Amino acid sequence: MELKTFKKGGIHPEENKLSVSAPIESLAPPAIVSIPISQHIGAPSKPLVKKGDEVKVGTPIAEMSSFISAFIHSSVSGTVSKIDDVVDSSGLRKQAIIIKTDGDTWEKSIDRSPELKKNFTLDASEIIEKVKKAGIVGLGGATFPSYVKLMVPKGKKAFAVVINGVECEPYLTSDHRIMLEKTDEILVGVSLIMKATNLKKAIIGIENNKPDAISIMRTKAKNFEGIEILPLKVMYPQGAEKQLIQAVTGKEVPAGGLPIDVGAVIFNVGTAFAIYEAVQKKKPLVERVVTVTGKAIPKPSNLLCRIGTPVANLLEQAGGSLENAGKIINGGPMMGKALVTPDVPITKGTSGILVMPKELATRKKESPCIRCAKCVTVCPMVLEPYLLSRLGRKYLWERFEVEKGMNCFECGSCSFTCPANIPLLDYIRVGKTEVGRIIRSRK
Amino acid sequence: MSKELLTISLSPHIKGEETTPQIMYGVAIALLPALIVSIIFFGLGAIKVTLFAVAFCLLFEFLIQKFIMKVESSIGDGSALITGLLLAFNLPSNFPIWMLLIGALAAMAIGKLSFGGLGNNPFNPALVGRVFLLICFPVQMTSWPLPKLFSFSSLDSVTGATALGVAKEAIKQGQSIAHIKTLIPGNLDLFLGQAGGSLGEVSALALILGGLYMLYKKIITWHIPVSFIGTVIIFTGILWAINCEQYMSPLFHLLTGGLMLGAIFMATDMVTSPMTKKGQLIFGVGCGLLTVIIRIFGAYPEGVSFAILLMNAVVPLINILSKPKPFGTN
Incomplete structure (x- = not known):
């Protein structure tokens, strides 16, 4: 029987699952964690702690500030050293709670036993x-x-x-x-x-x-x-x-x-x-599994690490040397964000850290569009990327909206496929940013 | 830790393998079987015309880009090579070289570079060159050396009209179809290429082989060739069914003239064909209808080139007509 998939578009890039056979390893808590107060979609959380406060693993350190927001818990035990702006995966400085680690004491309520708890009676x-x-x-x-x-x-x-x-x-x-x-x-x-x-x-x-x-x-x-x-x-x-x-x-x-x-x-x-x-297990979200991988990584791994751990610590665990690193990506190669520095903290949304060697880190030279229509064929939202990209390039915002440019979720299939190496998605993003602003200003 | 700065470009961070030159050279490889057949039947003449056509096209692209447009030359991308090959394939093997020079200039300057170069030309450049030559030199463009197996001297070749030309003339004079059949090559000869015609168009078999290769390499999809050829078969089939004494059979129309070359290699040109599958079907049907109308009712025996050029002109409209339906709007 033919396996199911979605109906239109899609690509199949080389899988490169280098870390597939590496069992999940725990990474020791780092000396200092920086926990951003905005790690989710929605309003940034409101800090509950101040400089000098003692916290344990699992202590709430920020609370929800609106309906779409999230609680944040300390991922280490120690002392809050400051609340300051740090560079996160967006490349911008955002507020974060910085905690100096001291030992590894967990909140008493958390059940850390490995045994499976299958039954529940909660409504x-x-x-x-x-x-x-x-x-x-x-x-x-x-x-x-x-x-x-x-x-x-x-x-x-x-x-x-x-x-x-x-x-x-x-x-x-x-x-x-x-x-x-x-x-x-x-x-x-x-x-x-x-x-x-x-x-x-x-x-x-x-x-x-x-x-x-x-x-x-x-x-x-x-x-x-x-x-x-x-x-x-x-x-x-x-x-x-x-x-x-x-x-x-x-x-x-x-x-x-x-x-x-x-x-x-x-x-x-x-x-x-x-x-x-x-x-x-009454365990809040203080750690997650992160794949550390890439052709520049000697030991591709899957690491269970505390939220707020610097990316550099994960890279060190996976083989250290970054001599050949051209690009460090937070996430996968198709939709991940390139990091400005390896000091960026791991957040709740970090599924992987991918290191590209220098020779794979830069783009190839762009040539003219030959209207091959491969971008139209691969677009999973059934849009016309070549057209949206041109509209973005030429600031034709009204037409961009009419052509449903806002439906694009930036999967990157168009740019990946383009035989002329045109960065289609870059210009579509320009269009989405501007048209998004125009749509919001109408309200 | 490395002190060098990290690259921070936007996603995606990986790129598929396929490039524009790969596509272009893929088309060139697909043209090889037809080239080999034409060398077998037309000998040195075929080699000479092909080499000069390619050389002239590359030369004009280089000169115009360097001295007029003052941009970096793109002769390495393979597109001028394809134009040269396709132009040669649309010419008789005894075509004078100086006329070829004019044809190549028309193809590159008028057909391609005047619009800005690769990707911007609305019309297939090789067809622009061919039609230009047809208007300027109608006699040389319509007298074809008859094929002669492995004839490596182009001097002594006998010339004649194509099967399409013979049939059209004969029908005009009111001769019977049965009589016309004695004047033209048999179907098997037409299929293999042992017939008078432009050097690349004669062998349906070789062209189909090239088309299959391009399908396999995903350079083209089936939509344009199938709808184009299918329309010709259906349209001529209807006429033939109405009166088989006045119209040639669909098989005859299928195997003669530039239909295979046009449907497989010229109409499928990415730059000048529609962007969606639906649009490509409309385009193919349009090409097929115009071809038959020109072949049967027009002044010229062959209509493939005109049909494709005319349909090239309406591609922007077809693109609007055949917009894909975005996800979530069904």
């Missing part, structure tokens, strides 16, 4: 409250506060939970490793999501390049009610929520709409694991 609102208090956000990279997604809005009807185990970005393997090593925990997490959203069905989509994950998830899912494992054809960007929902359910989320508009509630496998830990 939906209790689960949602715990997810909210644990500061959980989407760990696939979108970092949308998870508790908001667990509350199905009135008037909308959900029919299934969709779980993202796709990991379509080349190089990244953190989700793959979690599926192999924390299978039961993920499945309990999915059951908790089903309970919170009052849904009887969950489908976990996994790309077919991870047969070991598909097989173990399938075997263990038999012990859980209503969870189905669905192998998918390998196709980037299948991990994008709209593409995954189409691959799994065949439904098309309307332009400008949300997954719930077609009755889907969608979470990443890493988020499901974090929800398990938050609810069953």
Whole structure:
């Protein structure tokens, strides 16, 4: 039987999953952590601590400042040394709480035993409250506060939970490793999501390049009610929520709409694991698995590291020398952000750190567009990237909006494919920024 | 830690392998079978015309870019090579070299560089060159050396009209189809290329091989060739069904003239064809209809070149008509 995938567009770049066989290792807490107060989509959190305060691992240090926001907890035990601006993955200076580490004392309430806690008696609102208090956000990279997604809005009807185990970005393997090593925990997490959203069905989509994950998830899912494992054809960007929902359910989320508009509630496998830990182990989101990889990295690894750890510490663990590093990327090669410095802290949304050697770090020379239409063929949003890019270049904002430029979610398939090396997405981003500003000013 | 600064360009940070020159040289490779067949049937003449056409096209691109446009030369990207090859494929193998020089100049200067060069030309440059020559030198452009296996002397070749030309003239004079069939090569000869015509257009077999190679390499998709050729078959089939005493069969139209060359190599030119699959189907059907109209009702026996050029002109409209439907708007 032909494997499912989304209907239009998509590419299949070289997978380069260099770290796929490296088991998850714990990275020791660093001497100092910088925990940004804005690690999620929504309003920055409001600090609860001041200079000199003593904190333990799991102590709340910032609270939600609005409906779409998140709690933040200390990832180390020690003393708050200051609240200051630090450069984060955006390249800009943003406020962060800086803590000097002293030992590794955890909050008493957190259950650190390795044993699986499968049963739960909590009702939906209790689960949602715990997810909210644990500061959980989407760990696939979108970092949308998870508790908001667990509350199905009135008037909308959900029919299934969709779980993202796709990991379509080349190089990244953190989700793959979690599926192999924390299978039961993920499945309990999915059951908790089903309970919170009052849904009887969950489908976990996994790309077919991870047969070991598909097989173990399938075997263990038999012990859980209503969870189905669905192998998918390998196709980037299948991990994008709209593409995954189409691959799994065949439904098309309307332009400008949300997954719930077609009755889907969608979470990443890493988020499901974090929800398990938050609810069953009372453990807030203080650490996450980060893939450290790239052709310039001697020992590609999957590291469980504390939020706020400098990227440099991860690189050192994975082999040290950065002589040949041309570019350090926060995330995957298709959608990740190039970092300005290796001192940037790991945040809740960091799924990988990718180091490109110098020879792969720069772009090739651009040549004229030959109208080959390959960008149109690969665009998963079925747009015309060559046209949007030209409109962006020529400041034709009205036409850019008419041509649905705002639907672009910047997957990069167009720029990747262009035989003329035209940085199509760069100019589409220019258009999105300007048109976004124009749309906001209308309100 | 390295003191050198890091690169911080925007995503994506990786790039697919395919490049413009790879696509262009892929087309050149796909043209090889047809070139070999034409050398077999037309000998030295075919080699001479092809070499000079390519050389002239490269030369004019270089000279115009260097001395008039004052931009970096792009002769290495393979596009001028393709124009040269396709121009040669549209000419008789005994075509005078000085006329060829004028044709190459028209193709490169009028057809391509006057619009700004690669990617900006609305019309297929090789066809611009061919039609220019057809207008200027109608006699030389329509008398074809008859094929002679492995004839490596171009001096003694006998010239004649193409099968399309013979049939058109005969029908005009009111001769019967049965009689016309005795005047033209058989279907197998037409398929293999043993017939009079432009040096690259004669062998349907070689052109189809090249087309399959381009499909395999994903340089072209099936949409334009299939809709173009399909339309010609259906349209001529209808006429033939109405009156098989007055119209030639669809098979005849399929195997003669520049249909295969045009549908597989000229109409599929990326720069001058529509951007979406739907648009390409519309484009192919349009090319097919115009070809048949010109072949059957027009003054010229062959209409492929005109059909493609005319359809090139409406590509911007087709692009508007065939916009893809964005995700989430169904």
